Amino acid sequence: MTADPFALTDDLWGLTNLPYAVASAQDWSPQVVSRLGGHVVGIAGLAAADGHRKWARAWSTPSLNAFLEQGPSSWQAARRWLQQLLSDDRRRDFVRPHLRPLDAVELHLAVDVADYVDFYASEHHATNVGKIFRPDGAALTPNWKHLPIGYHGRAGTVVVSGTDIVRPVGQRKTPADAAPQFGPSVRLDIEAEVGFVVGGETELGERVGVDRADEHIFGVGLFNDWSARDLQAWEYVPLGPFLGKSFASSLSAWITPMAALKEARIALPQQDPQPLPYLRGLEGAFGLDLALEVRLNGTLVSQPPYAQMYWGPGQMLAHLTVNGARLRNGDLFASGTVSGPEPQQRGSLLELSWSGSEPIRLEDGTERSFLQDGDEVTITATAPAVGGGRIALGEVSGRILPARD
Amino acid sequence: MTADPFALTDDLWGLTNLPYAVASAQDWSPQVVSRLGGHVVGIAGLAAADGHRKWARAWSTPSLNAFLEQGPSSWQAARRWLQQLLSDDRRRDFVRPHLRPLDAVELHLAVDVADYVDFYASEHHATNVGKIFRPDGAALTPNWKHLPIGYHGRAGTVVVSGTDIVRPVGQRKTPADAAPQFGPSVRLDIEAEVGFVVGGETELGERVGVDRADEHIFGVGLFNDWSARDLQAWEYVPLGPFLGKSFASSLSAWITPMAALKEARIALPQQDPQPLPYLRGLEGAFGLDLALEVRLNGTLVSQPPYAQMYWGPGQMLAHLTVNGARLRNGDLFASGTVSGPEPQQRGSLLELSWSGSEPIRLEDGTERSFLQDGDEVTITATAPAVGGGRIALGEVSGRILPARD
Structure with missing residues (x-):
């Protein structure tokens, strides 16, 4: 059994971190993800399910570039949304289908590097x-x-x-x-x-x-x-x-x-x-x-x-x-x-x-x-x-x- | 009246040249083009009309990159096709709708530069x-x-x-x-x-x-x-x-x-x-x-x-x-x-x-x-x-x- 994804033993990959990557899985095409403890968070799917179409669209692509284009106010708002969502005990069943254990995904280069x-x-x-x-x-x-x-x-x-x-x-x-x-x-x-x-x-x-x-x-x-x-x-x-x-x-x-x-x-x-x-x-x-x-x-x-x-x-x-x-x-x-x-x-x-x-x-x-x-x-x-x-x-x-x- | 586009006075931009660029015009979105004398040749439209879908698809984009990806055999075949088409007197009426005077188009950077x-x-x-x-x-x-x-x-x-x-x-x-x-x-x-x-x-x-x-x-x-x-x-x-x-x-x-x-x-x-x-x-x-x-x-x-x-x-x-x-x-x-x-x-x-x-x-x-x-x-x-x-x-x-x- 996989441990409870929401039970974190330290802050290393906790709610104050929430980094971004690009990952694919058996049922995920390469897309922008975040991370909570030992789990990858499918934020494209989560954003879509929660009605945030602008983020869902950017995060459904295989690089961070579309999200980068949205600029700092979007970056900040997305972080606030994700922190609130993942810290809300009542929404865990909403979040859970969008989690994958780290070892079930493949990580890709997160950025389509320009210069x-x-x-x-x-x-x-x-x-x-x-x-x-x-x-x-x-x-x-x-x-x-x-x-x-x-x-x-x-x-x-x-x-x-x-x-x-x-x-x-x-x-x-x-x-x-x-x-x-x-x-x-x-x-x-x-x-x-x-x-x-x-x-x-x-x-x-x-x-x-x-x-x-x-x-x-x-x-x-x-x-x-x-x-x-x-x-x-x-x-x-x-x-x-x-x-x-x-x-x-x-x-x-x-x-x-x-x-x-x-x-x-x-x-x-x-x-x-x-x-x-x-x-x-x-x-x-x-x-x-x-x-x-x-x-x-x-x-x-x-x-x-x-x-x-x-x-x-x-x-x-x-x-x-x-x-x-x-x-x-x-x-x-x-x-x-x-x-x-x-x-x-x-x-x-x-x-x-x-x-x-x-x-x-x-x-x-x-x-x-x-x-x-x-x-x-x-x-x-x-x-x-x-x-x-x-x-x-x-x-x-x-x-x-x-x-x- | 515009001069006959097929009547060239020298070789500078003749059939032995046929360079590529990206151009837009009033009725053209930015696309790959060629040039004959003082005219721009809409090769995306020409290739589509002549049944060359692979070239038409690549040339309909706003950079040469998709065509670059096709490699040397495609580059050579496309050049042969275009040289034959433009040198065939019987096909001038077929070609003519795809020509624009140079001053009727805007030229763009032809390449989406990688490194x-x-x-x-x-x-x-x-x-x-x-x-x-x-x-x-x-x-x-x-x-x-x-x-x-x-x-x-x-x-x-x-x-x-x-x-x-x-x-x-x-x-x-x-x-x-x-x-x-x-x-x-x-x-x-x-x-x-x-x-x-x-x-x-x-x-x-x-x-x-x-x-x-x-x-x-x-x-x-x-x-x-x-x-x-x-x-x-x-x-x-x-x-x-x-x-x-x-x-x-x-x-x-x-x-x-x-x-x-x-x-x-x-x-x-x-x-x-x-x-x-x-x-x-x-x-x-x-x-x-x-x-x-x-x-x-x-x-x-x-x-x-x-x-x-x-x-x-x-x-x-x-x-x-x-x-x-x-x-x-x-x-x-x-x-x-x-x-x-x-x-x-x-x-x-x-x-x-x-x-x-x-x-x-x-x-x-x-x-x-x-x-x-x-x-x-x-x-x-x-x-x-x-x-x-x-x-x-x-x-x-x-x-x-x-x-x-």
Whole structure:
């Protein structure tokens, strides 16, 4: 017998969470769902049965994009409706037919990703990478504290958590090599990041000020920006990362709405020098207190604190659009690797093994500098819940398959 | 009276061209069209009337993507059908109701752009930019002759030719500035490029070998990668161009199928050192003999020869996918600025004015180093036609509007 879906033992997936995903089941075509404890909530069917046709229509589609288009007032109203419905004891028999145990559904990529931008917003990560990649120069480039550095990634290779990752092949050349070598990456890495899902289209030429972050940032997912360090090191000057990143990036199936993270909003670390006015904001220059954990084949290898990030998501959005670049429903931007000041808070193997010079030890006794075929990486996180306790973010995991011939 | 649409005075838009676009008219919803001389051909309606339902269905949509999905055998068969139909004197009365004068239609962006990648494939351009941006180092980075350098751009800001371009604002900092300045770009530039439209989806982890270029490269359009050099110079180290490019990139309305460019296929310049095997190909390592012209407010300012490009489009596609990055219908990759060896063959104002030190003179007597508000840039091109003569590629044009407050 399945336990009572309404009997929750903690807040992790309770009424203060209510994340979104896209799921299919034997009798469900892919559609937008929510989650309560160990059950998936068929909100498309529930909304239809409860007379909310606008939500039912958007949630009956196989991506969040139609709901993203409805904007913040619809997002907020839908959340209030769902919280009330699921907390009303008298309506449990109304809700119950729309619940499925988690293991009875298949989860899909929740967002039809429009444009994907990756930032570089952790001072600790950027400093570590600078020291490793450019040992003879300053760790941070002169622009780093003036703007959130970012670049566009490949939207078409963003995949849902659980998707196997084929080891990429390509060119690499170390200073010791006379010519570039070709073959499978030998420095395959992770980047533990947080992704932000955007809703609401803007016009070409329009800027989204930092204090308008809540109009457009719908929610967050955990993100693993798989990185082939050897490919990246050889290709990235002068136009930035390309094939070292574009083979795959994994996004959690569950997208946590920003409304569930109100208690996690914190001040950013002191920004010195003070950024230009378009990056300052009373409401928009916020940080998030998310506690990440990175596991490699089950061993906890890092606990990156998102609270330490230098640039906030509202600042990233303001920067992304300050030149008039328009937003589309389903735009995704990610924070860049989350690394804290301590060695065990680093969000990439590049940093954890200090470019291979200090391999980390797993619980099975083996050592890792970079990923081996068969390795599985899982990133999880929790955040303070509204009203107390903690909520979970959806995990992002992936396993490495050998390179193809 | 409109002239006889079938009486053509040259080959530029004749039966050996037959490009595709998306157009709407008073009695046409946006749909895929072709062109014969000064007339637009409503191929969706023609295909339906002639019993070709698969093409009619794809062409009745407001983008080329559904047709791109059908793959090369359908592309070739459709071209043969259309060439036969339009060259058959007995069928002119059948065709005529499906023709509209060019000035009776509105042209739209032909492709729903999935991912957009910009390459850097001209040795002359890369050398010029290297000398200007990195005067103390080697002009070409060590990787340049080993791989076609590229990076992802913003798909959502690719706009159709004719769209006004709002001058972007953002941060810039010259070495003389103590701190970054904020405001409208003062070094707004063009990049005359050729864009390649991709059809046919591939799987994550799959590589598209260089000799499979013709399976996936559907056609070409002229492309202007507007660039704010001051924003770009301050932001681009270490992760590449971002806001200096992402405000807008313009694509010609007309996409010329590769089948119309068979006569334009030429050998690539000698590649030394020889590239790695995945970039070599009997069929796929080809160049294209396209003669570009760049006009600024009507003055011919440059004649970039595409035939001089170091890396070919088949090589770019092979490189783009060598790491297993998948393709989607509507992917777009551009060549990077087309510059030849001569000063008057440079495809950007950065090069033409040598970073502002040698302004160019326009026919109205004024000088330009970079673009002023109100300036209009038009890029055109022709190519050898199959069977003789020359065909035209669709122009890409745009006018600069002042920055918004």
